[in-house]
Amino acid sequence: MSFLRQFPATRMRRMRRDDFSRRLMREHVLTANDFILPVFVLDGENREEEVASMPGVKRQSIDLLLKTAAEAVALGIPALALFPVIDGPLKSLDGAEAWNPDGLVPRTVRALKQAFPQLGVITDGALDPYTTHGQDGIIDDNGYVLNEATVAALIKQALCHAAAGVDVVAPSDMMDGRNGSIRQALDEAGFELTRILAYSAKYASAFYGPFRDAVGSSANLGKADKYTYQMDPANGNEALHEVALDLTEGADMVMIKPGLPYLDIVRRVKDEFGVPTYAYQVSGEYAMIKAAVQNGWLDEKKVVLETLLAFKRAGADGILTYFAIDAARWLKDQ
Ligand SMILES: NCc1[nH]cc(CCC(=O)O)c1CC(=O)O
Numbered sequence: 001m002s003f004l005r006q007f008p009a010t011r012m013r014r015m016r017r018d019d020f021s022r023r024l025m026r027e028h029v030l031t032a033n034d035f036i037l038p039v040f041v042l043d044g045e046n047r048e049e050e051v052a053s054m055p056g057v058k059r060q061s062i063d064l065l066l067k068t069a070a071e072a073v074a075l076g077i078p079a080l081a082l083f084p085v086i087d088g089p090l091k092s093l094d095g096a097e098a099w100n101p102d103g104l105v106p107r108t109v110r111a112l113k114q115a116f117p118q119l120g121v122i123t124d125g126a127l128d129p130y131t132t133h134g135q136d137g138i139i140d141d142n143g144y145v146l147n148e149a150t151v152a153a154l155i156k157q158a159l160c161h162a163a164a165g166v167d168v169v170a171p172s173d174m175m176d177g178r179n180g181s182i183r184q185a186l187d188e189a190g191f192e193l194t195r196i197l198a199y200s201a202k203y204a205s206a207f208y209g210p211f212r213d214a215v216g217s218s219a220n221l222g223k224a225d226k227y228t229y230q231m232d233p234a235n236g237n238e239a240l241h242e243v244a245l246d247l248t249e250g251a252d253m254v255m256i257k258p259g260l261p262y263l264d265i266v267r268r269v270k271d272e273f274g275v276p277t278y279a280y281q282v283s284g285e286y287a288m289i290k291a292a293v294q295n296g297w298l299d300e301k302k303v304v305l306e307t308l309l310a311f312k313r314a315g316a317d318g319i320l321t322y323f324a325i326d327a328a329r330w331l332k333d334q
């Protein structure tokens with residue numbers, strides 16, 4: 001940068017002086033188009049439960065979820081990501097409720113797509129809400145999650161969701177080869193336009209705690225962990241390897257998860273592959289911000305919008321965030 005002159009000829013503060021020049025040099029813009037809203041659905045009618053560790057987030061029955069979806073649509077949010085709360089008696093060792101065509105997720109997908117055809121609906125591909133042990137897949141006698149047996153189950157789950165009309169399936173289980181197997185099965189069944197959003201670089205993170213409370217899998221999981229399939233937070237190159245494999249297998253979009261602590265990975269993935277790249281601001285990140293806000297320690301609107309902008313700056317094309325509705329509203333009012 002030999003053209004750079006020094007102070008006092010160069011004054012960085014000149015461009016920061018007025019709102020007009022600050023706006024002119026702004027590199028990134030946040031809009032509602034950047035958001036995917038994760039939602040929790042439970043069975044029944046007119047039912048709503050607060051998630052204790054996620055103040056402001058609710059588990060809702062389908063009829064009430066439709067109202068949340070209507071808000072998202074009105075604010076211009078392109079898509080929501082659906083997570084089910086499965087009743088205890090429906091959970092099993094193999095999670096077979098995950099591919100029940102009349103299960104909670106397919107019923108919700110049908111209701112959402114009927115009411116809001118223009119709203120993108122994304123479903124999670126993993127067995128943890130459905131298994132008695134809380135693992136994302138099918139386990140052997142030692143509790144090890146079996147790769148191929150799990151992929152076979154995930155195929156049934158993806159076909160079940162596709163048949164219900166879902167737009168995007170999002171495998172979040174971290175089994176090897178699942179994207180390619182799901183892609184092939186979808187294509188063979190005539191669902192060649194159903195998209196795959198791969199949770200490609202999903203870390204074995206402590207930030208998922210509140211989510212596991214929300215879907216009710218933490219009690220089932222107990223002291224067990226997910227280290228044999230989710231990624232080690234110490235690794236960065238491994239994330240690029242995972243993303244490369246998922247793209248080869250036919251993933252349309254890739255995701256990095258969690259969000260803020262992994263923005264370096266978002267940037268590396270975007271630079272390396274230049275494909276549609278998403279990041280998940282997960283439940284624990286939401287809980288941290290909410291707790292500080294509730295203590296009066298942080299300004300919610302400013303802090304949330306700053307974090308979401310940071311995802312854009314790091315290269316994310318979109319952000320899964322529990323703040324999506326609030327943030328879209330703040331952006332509209334601003
Ligand atoms: N496959 C389950 C799944 N899908 C999304 C999340 C976490 C989302 C969040 O924390 O907000 C998890 C939890 C986990 O892997 O244990």
Ligand SMILES: [Mg+2]
Pocket residue numbers: 174175176177200242245246
């Ligand atoms: Mg993988």
